[in-house]
Amino acid sequence: MLTFVTTNPGKVHEAEEYLGSVEQFDFDYTEVQAEELGAIAAHGAREAYREAGEPVIVDDSGLFVDVFDGFPGPYSSYVESHVGIERVWRLTEPEDDHGARFKTVIAYCDGEEFDAVSDESVRDGDPPVKIFEGVVPGTIVEPRGDGGFGYDPIFEHDGTTFAEMSTEAKNAISHRGRALAKLSEWLEESDRI
Amino acid sequence: MLTFVTTNPGKVHEAEEYLGSVEQFDFDYTEVQAEELGAIAAHGAREAYREAGEPVIVDDSGLFVDVFDGFPGPYSSYVESHVGIERVWRLTEPEDDHGARFKTVIAYCDGEEFDAVSDESVRDGDPPVKIFEGVVPGTIVEPRGDGGFGYDPIFEHDGTTFAEMSTEAKNAISHRGRALAKLSEWLEESDRI
Numbered sequence: 001m002l003t004f005v006t007t008n009p010g011k012v013h014e015a016e017e018y019l020g021s022v023e024q025f026d027f028d029y030t031e032v033q034a035e036e037l038g039a040i041a042a043h044g045a046r047e048a049y050r051e052a053g054e055p056v057i058v059d060d061s062g063l064f065v066d067v068f069d070g071f072p073g074p075y076s077s078y079v080e081s082h083v084g085i086e087r088v089w090r091l092t093e094p095e096d097d098h099g100a101r102f103k104t105v106i107a108y109c110d111g112e113e114f115d116a117v118s119d120e121s122v123r124d125g126d127p128p129v130k131i132f133e134g135v136v137p138g139t140i141v142e143p144r145g146d147g148g149f150g151y152d153p154i155f156e157h158d159g160t161t162f163a164e165m166s167t168e169a170k171n172a173i174s175h176r177g178r179a180l181a182k183l184s185e186w187l188e189e190s191d192r193i
Numbered sequence: 194m195l196t197f198v199t200t201n202p203g204k205v206h207e208a209e210e211y212l213g214s215v216e217q218f219d220f221d222y223t224e225v226q227a228e229e230l231g232a233i234a235a236h237g238a239r240e241a242y243r244e245a246g247e248p249v250i251v252d253d254s255g256l257f258v259d260v261f262d263g264f265p266g267p268y269s270s271y272v273e274s275h276v277g278i279e280r281v282w283r284l285t286e287p288e289d290d291h292g293a294r295f296k297t298v299i300a301y302c303d304g305e306e307f308d309a310v311s312d313e314s315v316r317d318g319d320p321p322v323k324i325f326e327g328v329v330p331g332t333i334v335e336p337r338g339d340g341g342f343g344y345d346p347i348f349e350h351d352g353t354t355f356a357e358m359s360t361e362a363k364n365a366i367s368h369r370g371r372a373l374a375k376l377s378e379w380l381e382e383s384d385r386i
């Protein structure tokens with residue numbers, strides 16, 4: 001069975017819609033600093049696999065604003081709590097380009113060899129990790145809507161902010177869902193589930 | 194002899210003014226995500242000590258803006274390259290409080306026991322680490338001056354931005370210098386040099 005390394009049971013339930021039964025592992029892995037979510041999740045997956053000794057997935061998500069070369073990106077949660085989404089809107093407003101994307105990556109590690117992600121943080125003897133990415137494109141707008149959480153009120157997709165959507169509508173275009181669908185497909189193709 | 198874990202020979206020369214002869218160790222330690230510079234440098238020092246097997250120091254610096262609860266703080270370098278200091282000024286300008294501080298921490302590890310920093314990233318068996326902090330208070334202003342680097346043009350101290358100061362004037366109030374002075378004092382007190 002697949003183990004989802006997370007403190008959030010809601011993520012486990014979302015994963016089960018794509019992967020069948022999933023176990024939760026409440027393990028506080030090391031989050032490294034990196035430009036790319038993939039490098040952060042891969043590092044966490046290697047650490048968690050060493051701890052769990054069975055197939056694990058680790059996810060990471062962020063809002064990437066084009067004109068800021070991806071900022072707040074890997075530090076979205078820190079920027080949300082320290083600067084606030086209203087100020088992220090205020091920072092973006094005077095720019096010509098308001099394009100942005102929500103991204104989720106899922107890192108999978110089961111200790112076996114496969115065509116794996118490699119980055120500068122990989123040391124000799126590290127187990128291989130495979131990365132699956134889900135992306136939803138959108139636009140940064142003035143905050144609208146009461147639903148969702150995090151950056152949802154300032155992220156507009158197809159004319160509606162994520163905070164204006166029903167949970168069902170949002171889940172239907174979820175970046176995490178897109179990453180989970182790719183993982184599920186690969187697990188089946190490679191006879192892992 | 195003390196080993197400074199850094200890719201920057203300029204830092205080694207500055208350290209030698211306080212500590213006598215210092216060796217440079219060009220080792221790419223893992224930078225973790227954390228609110229506090231101390232936790233990031235401590236993690237690096239533990240990793241570098243395991244690699245070097247002799248007394249090491251690791252430093253980390255950042256600009257902490259009060260009204261943003263420290264942002265950009267530990268991610269100052271990322272924010273500088275992705276958002277730019279002009280936009281950090283623009284973000285701060287409409288706020289009532291423009292107060293900020295430059296901080297440097299130095300983490301020292303020699304594998305011996307002492308009254309050490311402890312944080313949630315510490316695992317059983319980790320060597321103890323001691324943290325020394327240097328802080329310079331100031332104000333975020335519209336960019337002025339051609340000298341220095343990084344956030345220097347928007348950081349004003351006693352009426353002058355760091356980019357308007359001579360290197361000598363800046364070094365005399367350096368946050369890194371303040372941390373190095375504390376480290377030097379402690380090393381002498383504890384008969385380590």
